[in-house]
Amino acid sequence: MQTDQKNTNVWTSWNENVRHTYNTHHAVKTEEEIIAAVKNAPKTIRVYGSKQSSADIAAGTDTLINIADYNQILHVDEERMQMTVQSGITLKVLINAMQDRGWSIPCLPDIDTVTLGGALATGTHGTGRDGKLLSEYVIGLRLILADGTVRAVQEGEELMDAVRVSLGMLGVMSEITLQCEPVYTLHLKEKPMRDADWLANYEQMLFENDFTRILWMPHTDHGYVILGNKIDPNTPVVEKKGPDYLKHRRLVSRKLYAYTTRFPRFTTIANKIIQRLFFSSKKEYKGTLYDATVTKSRSGTLELAEWTIALSRFPALFKDLKAAMDDSNNPAFVHIPMDIRFVREDNSWLSYAYGEDCVTIGCVTRDAKNADNYAAFKIVEEIFLKHGGRPHWGKRFDAKNEELRKLYPRWEDFKELRYELDPEGKFLNSYLTELFDVRKNRQARSSRTSRPEGLAV
Numbered sequence: 001m002q003t004d005q006k007n008t009n010v011w012t013s014w015n016e017n018v019r020h021t022y023n024t025h026h027a028v029k030t031e032e033e034i035i036a037a038v039k040n041a042p043k044t045i046r047v048y049g050s051k052q053s054s055a056d057i058a059a060g061t062d063t064l065i066n067i068a069d070y071n072q073i074l075h076v077d078e079e080r081m082q083m084t085v086q087s088g089i090t091l092k093v094l095i096n097a098m099q100d101r102g103w104s105i106p107c108l109p110d111i112d113t114v115t116l117g118g119a120l121a122t123g124t125h126g127t128g129r130d131g132k133l134l135s136e137y138v139i140g141l142r143l144i145l146a147d148g149t150v151r152a153v154q155e156g157e158e159l160m161d162a163v164r165v166s167l168g169m170l171g172v173m174s175e176i177t178l179q180c181e182p183v184y185t186l187h188l189k190e191k192p193m194r195d196a197d198w199l200a201n202y203e204q205m206l207f208e209n210d211f212t213r214i215l216w217m218p219h220t221d222h223g224y225v226i227l228g229n230k231i232d233p234n235t236p237v238v239e240k241k242g243p244d245y246l247k248h249r250r251l252v253s254r255k256l257y258a259y260t261t262r263f264p265r266f267t268t269i270a271n272k273i274i275q276r277l278f279f280s281s282k283k284e285y286k287g288t289l290y291d292a293t294v295t296k297s298r299s300g301t302l303e304l305a306e307w308t309i310a311l312s313r314f315p316a317l318f319k320d321l322k323a324a325m326d327d328s329n330n331p332a333f334v335h336i337p338m339d340i341r342f343v344r345e346d347n348s349w350l351s352y353a354y355g356e357d358c359v360t361i362g363c364v365t366r367d368a369k370n371a372d373n374y375a376a377f378k379i380v381e382e383i384f385l386k387h388g389g390r391p392h393w394g395k396r397f398d399a400k401n402e403e404l405r406k407l408y409p410r411w412e413d414f415k416e417l418r419y420e421l422d423p424e425g426k427f428l429n430s431y432l433t434e435l436f437d438v439r440k441n442r443q444a445r446s447s448r449t450s451r452p453e454g455l456a457v
């Protein structure tokens, strides 16, 4: 383990919007090193992966653990299609190793540079008719608790429902076992659709296709619909990838949007240009979910927000969202596309999909350094909160305990469990303390002091 101890060290997130000083830094390669770092941390400690979260959840403590070199594949159970890995493995290495065996995780996010631990902790997800959060494929893990002891958690235990999405607040996930599924080939078709048309048909599209993703483009009255269905890999598909210049979309967008911080109204023109240039042609191709749908490189950084809403409440929410985003008197000049995806309900306490199938909607600025002045983040948040939407833990939002406790039925149970496992708040930074209103929770503990029923820790 490499350990640095300096007072001048600064931790910086991927897009440089979050910075913190720290005293001690451990770059770990073994579980023993994680245990030692946690056990011996004199004050607070957090673990980080690829630093690609926009929310201030990965540092801000006296001691830091970098998990990125803790990245080996430990065990493969060929018969059960299960793989046990160290939590710092990137999705790129993980999914390629699965594909080499003819396996995959059937719901993947649009990024492969993140670590498995980071992705699970924040509830990272993909899209699809049967799409689930990545954390739903975890069947076992080892959790390093605040006192340095290790708790093995298995599928079927209620503790697993608390740990799957837990922002590193219950402990550090070390070894993780994933249940894989056979890899499959998708036949994908993309095309622009008027808002009225995809809105009238999205539920049917979701039902009839294995993969559904809608890139929505405010100020253009269009979405760009991507549908995919499983095929035999040998099925011939005449590929139409569109003009070669399409690969420059992100670069061109960044250049156009560079003016929109000073001239927000220019966004409406930029959006129309980007839609015409990059989202007006039809495409057709085939590939595995990973090869064909996950972005492998980006030309720069972003700042992201993402909100989710129950599928049943999506029409009402979207009506308000479209009215606000398309209104040229509204300061919410949003960069396109807004990514609309679909996730199946689950039981994880802090999952966006807890108890209900949901729709996720992304909100991006390509001018990350000016994200504080990007009005769309605030306005999108107001609309989602009004409709009972839940924010993505790894992305930007302002809501705190007061709003969030109404949205998550197991919120107080999670807080109680966190207190039980980490009474000294070793895994807390100031953002998480405020997010979960931890101090108040401690003072008010007399009203709720017992462990959630049936939960053995």
Ligand SMILES: Cc1cc2nc3c(=O)[nH]c(=O)nc-3n(C[C@H](O)[C@H](O)[C@H](O)COP(=O)(O)OP(=O)(O)OC[C@H]3O[C@@H](n4cnc5c(N)ncnc54)[C@H](O)[C@@H]3O)c2cc1C
Residues within 6 Å of the ligand: 046, 047, 048, 049, 050, 051, 052, 053, 054, 057, 058, 059, 067, 087, 088, 108, 109, 110, 111, 113, 114, 115, 116, 117, 118, 119, 120, 121, 122, 123, 124, 125, 126, 167, 168, 169, 171, 172, 173, 174, 298, 302, 304, 392, 394, 395
């Ligand atoms: C360009 C881009 C595209 C994205 N696309 C998607 C997408 O398609 N779908 C989606 O849902 N999200 C998406 N995200 C969000 C991203 O998946 C999450 O922010 C993820 O947490 C980043 O992983 P990381 O390795 O960078 O984690 P970090 O940002 O380093 O850490 C995130 C959190 O995980 C905790 N953590 C890390 N490792 C462990 C561990 N071993 N045990 C316990 N806690 C741990 C950290 O303490 C922190 O709280 C995207 C982000 C970007 C920048």
